[in-house]
Amino acid sequence: MLVKFIYPVSGDLGISDSWPIRLGPYKVEWLTVDGAVTEVSASKRIDEQDTLPGWSGSGEARALSTGNYPSLSQLEHDLRLIQGAISLFALMNVNFDKQRIEWIPETEEEEATIQLYSISQTDVPPLEPLHLEYEYIAYAAATVDDIRELEIPLSFLRKGHDYVRQKRYFEAFYNSFFYFETQFCGGLSDPKKVKKALLCSQAVRDGLANLRESALSPDDVTYTGIAAKLKMSDEEIIGYLVDLRGKLHHHSKGRVFWHPDKSGEFRLDAHLLDALASRTALAQLEEVMFSPERNKQMVDAAKEFGSGTVISVAVDMQSPNGMKTHRIFLPEASSRITVPKIQKACSHLTRSIPDQFSNYFIQSFKLWNEDNSTIIAEYARSPHLATPSSLAADDAICINFRYTSRLRTDPLKNIPPDTSRLTREMDIFVQPSPDRQSLRGVRLDRILWQAEARFWDQATRVDVKSEILEWETRLAGRNGAVLSDFRICIQP
Known part of the structure; x- marks a missing residue:
């Protein structure tokens, strides 16, 4: 049985001819539309180290597994190297977050055992309307003269929200942190001074207290997954976020702390900082908006x-x-x-x-x-x-x-x-x-x-x-x- 991984490709890369290439056990091919590369696929025969897709459990516990392929990680590393090298000549972006997997039986016996033929990951779905009482818009409109100086920090806050939704976690983290830098740090760059400035802000302290209560709320799933980090003290949380901001701001060939194509590894950190920025802003605005x-x-x-x-x-x-x-x-x-x-x-x-x-x-x-x-x-x-x-x-x-x-x-x-x-x-x-x-x-x-x-x-x-x-x-x-x-x- 064959398994094939297909990834969308965007950019301005165009080719007039192509042929399969070998990357480890994978046969790699390029799909073009009018000469423009639109997809790259990699297929291999399933071996004893791989597991097939299937369903497990029953009822509400029923879950789908797409199988396990130890060689897939190396394939994606190799494709990232290829797109990096090609970027010297043309822009090529392989979207590893929209992977499509196909399973291709080669015999009648394999046809009889397979439970799934394909699965794909789609784009971020359109936002469902979030019902908000109209009074909030009226309050915001009545407040504009008193919060004009907040236009830029609130813009960072909004962009952080949007990037979290798009699963662009590096951009989300940066914009949420820019909110804190703009509001409370006064141009400071020394991490020790930034930590001190944030900890001296009562709005930040109130935001942390509010966030802890919301994240531990029995009915609020928005912050599910970050409650463990919130068990740290205020000093530990602020220290962790400031240090992480410093690490994400730099890179070293010898010590690889983060990969530009793997922002998902920082999903919880982006959610934590986004939520903290929201609660801190609310702590600042509530007395002004609802006076x-x-x-x-x-x-x-x-x-x-x-x-x-x-x-x-x-x-x-x-x-x-x-x-x-x-x-x-x-x-x-x-x-x-x-x-x-x-x-x-x-x-x-x-x-x-x-x-x-x-x-x-x-x-x-x-x-x-x-x-x-x-x-x-x-x-x-x-x-x-x-x-x-x-x-x-x-x-x-x-x-x-x-x-x-x-x-x-x-x-x-x-x-x-x-x-x-x-x-x-x-x-x-x-x-x-x-x-x-x-x-x-x-x-x-x-x-x-x-x-x-x-x-x-x-x-x-x-x-x-x-x-x-x-x-x-x-x-x-x-x-x-x-x-x-x-x-x-x-x-x-």
Whole structure:
């Protein structure tokens, strides 16, 4: 049986003639289209050192293996040498990340045993739309005059994000590091001074603290894989990243630390630095973007173009520096307050508040009408939730929601809302992330936020004809106190 590896080729290399060449056990051939080289393939007969592709396991554990070929590494080394030498005359880029593999049976017996004929790796897929509440755009627009000096560092941050998505990890690491250099290092180049400058920045410290909590969150898979690095101290993490930046900035023929075609070896480092840059920038921007003055600007702009009703939210937050109340305004297009609008506002709050105010414990919030004369809805939670979870290592948490809803009223049917109330229960399970064995050490309020966000989604999907009027939460299976409660105070 033969195995063939095919790699796309880009550049301006063109040839008028070609013939197979031998690289170790491989027969190497070049595919051209109108004279331009578009692919290079390498085929060999499978020997006793190779393993065939196939499926293993069953159910959710079922996994695909493309086989193992010890000689493949040397082949790719040789192809890199060829493209490097050819670059003296023409540009030739072999894309080793888009490898296609084909298996070619040569006998009926081999045909009967093969489980897979080909497999390929595709380009980075187009981005799926990431739903973002429009208020974020409004906040950003209202903030531009106060953050103009951040245009360049935020551009480095954005490019770092994009390069991570494209799996261009060297470029991602460089751009994320440029964000820190621009913001906090003031032109310093001595690694010792750079480390000191970063460690003296409270924004960087806050970003690290926030990132640790997010990476260890039971429901956030964005940072899966970097939690082990975050177990280091702030000094160790900053030292590691600055030293790595120095190593990636230089190269030596005698000591090969990194290969320009193997950026994947630094994938976790690029993700770590990108995530830290994002959290550090958020720690700097949240007080500017979400200040009461900014909320007023956003509301005034919404009213200028006829946005309609505004829901005012007063959030009571506890931090190491004491209690403070933060006011948020949520403009809506309609002119009448409705239960779905209140539900939308509460769902928005359960998603946005933990990100906007990561270092605070949310004690309660109240929704008011526009002139603050009437409480529309209110939410409160137990103060002990600010402490880390101390559950057993093999435990997951199940939050029980007991809620009351009513059928949505139909204007054509004169049914009083109170006659159609129902009380139901729903359990929301929160489990550790793949890189954690337990929820031990995760703040309980973070766990509860995740459960409440899921509850709003699931309850409104399951009960599409109902409106939730109130609920309370407890740890399922435990006769404990109420963790949090919510109720609508008016009957819209």
